[in-house]
Amino acid sequence: MAAILEQADVTTDLRPEIAGRNPWLLAGRRLWHNRIAMASLVLFLLIVLLCLLAPLYANHIAHTNPFVNNLNGTTIVDGKRVPLMEQGGGLLKLGETPIGPTWDVHHYFLGADQLGRDVMARLLYGGRS
Amino acid sequence: MSRAVRSPVRGRKLYTWSTAIAVAALVGAAGCGGSTSSSSSSSSASAPHKGGTLTILASAAFGTADPAQNYTLEEWQLLIDTHDGLVQFKRVGGTAGTKIVPDLATSIPQPTNGGKTYTFQIRKGIKFSNGQVMKPSDFVTTFERQFTVPGPTSFYSGIVGADKCSTKGCDLSQGVVANDSAYTLTINLTAPDPEFLDKLALPFAYVVPASTSKKLTGNNVPPGTGPYMWQSYNPNSEAVLVRNPYFKQWSAAAQPNGYPDKIVEKYGQTISDEVTAVENGQADEVWDGDVIPADRLNELNSPKYAKQVHVNPLTADWYFALNTRTPPFNNLKARQAINYAADRSAYVKIAGGPSLAVPTCQILPPNFPGYKPYCPYTAGSDTTKWTGPDLAKAKQLVQQSGTAGMKVVVNSATDETDKALAQQMVSDLNKIGYKASTQLLNASIQYPFIQNSNNSSKWQVAWSAWYQDYPAPSDFLNVLLGCGNIHPHSDASPNIAAFCDQSIQAQMTKADNLGLTDPATANNLWAQVDHEVTDQAPWVDLFNPKQIDFLSARVQGYQWNPQWYILIDQMWLK
Numbered sequence: 001m002a003a004i005l006e007q008a009d010v011t012t013d014l015r016p017e018i019a020g021r022n023p024w025l026l027a028g029r030r031l032w033h034n035r036i037a038m039a040s041l042v043l044f045l046l047i048v049l050l051c052l053l054a055p056l057y058a059n060h061i062a063h064t065n066p067f068v069n070n071l072n073g074t075t076i077v078d079g080k081r082v083p084l085m086e087q088g089g090g091l092l093k094l095g096e097t098p099i100g101p102t103w104d105v106h107h108y109f110l111g112a113d114q115l116g117r118d119v120m121a122r123l124l125y126g127g128r129s
Numbered sequence: 130m131s132r133a134v135r136s137p138v139r140g141r142k143l144y145t146w147s148t149a150i151a152v153a154a155l156v157g158a159a160g161c162g163g164s165t166s167s168s169s170s171s172s173s174a175s176a177p178h179k180g181g182t183l184t185i186l187a188s189a190a191f192g193t194a195d196p197a198q199n200y201t202l203e204e205w206q207l208l209i210d211t212h213d214g215l216v217q218f219k220r221v222g223g224t225a226g227t228k229i230v231p232d233l234a235t236s237i238p239q240p241t242n243g244g245k246t247y248t249f250q251i252r253k254g255i256k257f258s259n260g261q262v263m264k265p266s267d268f269v270t271t272f273e274r275q276f277t278v279p280g281p282t283s284f285y286s287g288i289v290g291a292d293k294c295s296t297k298g299c300d301l302s303q304g305v306v307a308n309d310s311a312y313t314l315t316i317n318l319t320a321p322d323p324e325f326l327d328k329l330a331l332p333f334a335y336v337v338p339a340s341t342s343k344k345l346t347g348n349n350v351p352p353g354t355g356p357y358m359w360q361s362y363n364p365n366s367e368a369v370l371v372r373n374p375y376f377k378q379w380s381a382a383a384q385p386n387g388y389p390d391k392i393v394e395k396y397g398q399t400i401s402d403e404v405t406a407v408e409n410g411q412a413d414e415v416w417d418g419d420v421i422p423a424d425r426l427n428e429l430n431s432p433k434y435a436k437q438v439h440v441n442p443l444t445a446d447w448y449f450a451l452n453t454r455t456p457p458f459n460n461l462k463a464r465q466a467i468n469y470a471a472d473r474s475a476y477v478k479i480a481g482g483p484s485l486a487v488p489t490c491q492i493l494p495p496n497f498p499g500y501k502p503y504c505p506y507t508a509g510s511d512t513t514k515w516t517g518p519d520l521a522k523a524k525q526l527v528q529q530s531g532t533a534g535m536k537v538v539v540n541s542a543t544d545e546t547d548k549a550l551a552q553q554m555v556s557d558l559n560k561i562g563y564k565a566s567t568q569l570l571n572a573s574i575q576y577p578f579i580q581n582s583n584n585s586s587k588w589q590v591a592w593s594a595w596y597q598d599y600p601a602p603s604d605f606l607n608v609l610l611g612c613g614n615i616h617p618h619s620d621a622s623p624n625i626a627a628f629c630d631q632s633i634q635a636q637m638t639k640a641d642n643l644g645l646t647d648p649a650t651a652n653n654l655w656a657q658v659d660h661e662v663t664d665q666a667p668w669v670d671l672f673n674p675k676q677i678d679f680l681s682a683r684v685q686g687y688q689w690n691p692q693w694y695i696l697i698d699q700m701w702l703k
Contacts (some may be wrong), residue, residue: 010488035295071475078327088427092440094677096482115424115479115549 025040043106051127058121060103066125070116075099084116156599174703175685181702183389186403187416189572190364190396196332197271197278198621201576202418202596203692207370209393210387210698211258212335212353215268215314216326216339217374217383218599220696222688224559227600230324232383233263233336233354234314237326244321244645250313257376258358261338265307265314269338273299277343281621283613284328289317299343319531327410327599330692340671353564357385357698364573368394387446387698396573400544401425403678408434413681413702417695420546421677426481429679438485439678441689444494444604445596447480449554449669450579450625452589457563464666466526467590469519470561472553476671479549486672488515491663492605494673498648499602499640501654503663523561533562540579540588542572546570549594550671558590565590577620585627593625594674599692601644602655608638610662628667633658 031037050057058066073084078098088095098112110119191203196212199205209220217232219225231237234249241248255263275285276294285291289304306315318325328334337351348646350359356378370392376385398406398680400419406412408428417419421429429438451458451467473488480486487495490504508517525616527533538556551567558565568588570578579591580582598604608614612629616622636658643651663670678695680687685702688696 068559069475069553070548071478071553072472085478087484090430090432091435091469092430092438093484094429094438094440095423095482096478097427 054124063119066121184412187395197274197280208332211355218443218692220483245318258373259351259352319335371526387699422545462530470523501656537565539590541592580622626667
C-alpha cells in the first residue's frame, strides 16, 4: 500500500517553482545556472560573431585577401619584413615553407597556407559556410 | 612525351648523334654542377640480384594502354620493359643513355637512296610474350596501326604511302617492306629525315604481332618482346608486369634483363599519401611524374632521406595552353596580356621553389638545340630572362583586346600541385579583369580531354606539361605547335592550343630540312622560330622543371636516363 501511494505522489506532485511554468523558460533557467554550458554558449556565440565579421577582419585588421594567392607576399614579424614563403633547407633546399603563426592579429595571426593565404582569415570565412 | 605529366639520323646521323650527345652532356653538366642531381647509380648496399616486387604509386593511371596511341611518360617507362623497337636509347643512366643502339635490328644501317631508305637486318629467334615468333612483317602492322588507331601520326608521316593512310585503313606495303625469308625490313621515306632513328626508338614504333587489331586496343596491351609482359592493367586500380617467360637477353645495351620479378604500379592515392607510404617502406617509388606537394618537400631535405631522394634537370616545359579557337584567346593581345600578368615566381614556388623549377617564357628548354634565352613578357627591359610580371602592360592589352570581363575556365588536374597551379592562374587572370574559375579533372582523363576538339568549348586555358621525346627542336615546336598536329575529334592531338601559323610552319619545315646539311644554321632558324612562336603566345609557359625521384630505403641501383628518366627494371630490392 505504501509503495503504491508513493508512486501516486510522484506522478501527481509538482513542485511549486515549476508548476504552471513554460517548459522553455524552465530549460533556459536551468541552462543559465549551468556555468559550463553558459561558458560554451558564450564561446560559440563569440565564434559566430567573429565569423560574421570575417570581411571586417580581413579588410581592416589583417589587410589580406584570403581568396587570392600571395606566394610572393611579405609580412611584419618583430618589426622586420619577412617573406611569407621560405625556401627549404638542407643540401637539396627542396620546397617552400609558409610562415607559421605570428600571434599578431594584424600580420598573419595563424600563419599562411601553401599558397601564401592568411589562415586566420580563411578560417573565419570558412565558419560562415 | 606529355607528362612527366605528364613529354618525350645518318650523314645527318652524325649530326643527330653528335647533337644529342652534346645536348645530353650540357644537360648532364648543368645537372651535375648543382651537386644535387644524380645521373648515375647510387652506392648500393647489396649486389645486383633478381627477385621481389617493386611497387610504384601513381595518383592516376595513364589512360589508354595501346602503345600506338599512348603518349605519356607513365606508360612509356613501363613499355620500354615490355616491348622493343628496331633501335633503342641505350638503357643506362647518364649522358650515355642518349645514344641510339640497335635493338631488334642487328645493327644501325646506313641510309641509302639519298638518305630515304633504311634496310634493317632483324634478329632471329625472338619471341613475343604469347610465344609467337617475332618476324619482320610484324613491323608492317605496327606502323600501319599508327594511322588506323590513330596515334600521333606526324612521327611516321614521312613513310612512303603514309599520306594515304587514315583511320579507315592504311597500306604501307611500299613504305615498310618486310622480307620474312631474309629477315630484313626496309623502310622507304618520301624525304630524308635527320630525326628518323630517334623516332624509331619511341614506343609508337615498338613491334606488336601482325595479328594485333588495327583499332584501339583500349586497356589491353598487345604482346611485346621485352623482359616483362603485362599481366593486367586496370586504370582504376593497378598495372602489373611479370616476367616474360620467352625473353632471352640479346643486347644488354638495348634491352637488359630486369631485376624485380614483378613490377606493380598502383593508382588512386593522393601524392601526399604516396610520399608517406614510401617513407614507411610500404611502397618503393613515388611515380616521378607525380609532383610531390610543396608541404611534403621540406621533410625530404632531412639527412634521413639523403640516399632516397634524387633530383635531376629536365628538358621539359610546364605550361598553360591558351585555346586559340574561342574568345578571349583567339585574340593575340589577350594571349599576350596573360603572359605579362603571369607571376612565374609564384608558379615556381608551387612547384617546390628554385631548386625544382626555373621560370621561362619560351618554348624550347635550356641546353636544347636551338635554345637562345628569350622572354618578352617580363618587367624591365632585359628580354633574356623573366624577372617579374608587368600588370600595367597586361591590363592595357586586355583593354585593347576588348575581352575584359569575359569568363575564363582554367582546366587542370586534381593533383595537389596541378590544382594549385590552376588556382594561381585564376588569380592572375582575375587581376587583369577576367572572371576566371577552375575546372579540375582526374589526371588520367585530363590530358586526352584537353586534346580532343569535342571539348574545346568547355575550357579556355588548360594546364599541360611536355618532356622531350628526343633532343630535337621540332619535338617541341612542331609536335606541340605545328599545324599538322591538330587532329580534330581525337584524344591524340598534342597541339592543345590549336595554334597554326603557316608562315611559322614554313620556317619549321625549312629548319628541319636544313638540319640535314647545315645543323648550325638550322639551330639558328629554330631559335628564331622559338622566339616568333613565343611572341604569338599560344601558351603561358611557366617553368622548366627538375625531377625528384623518391624511393624507399630498400631500393638499390638507381639510374637516371635522360630519355626515360628512372630505369624501373634496373633497380633491385635489398
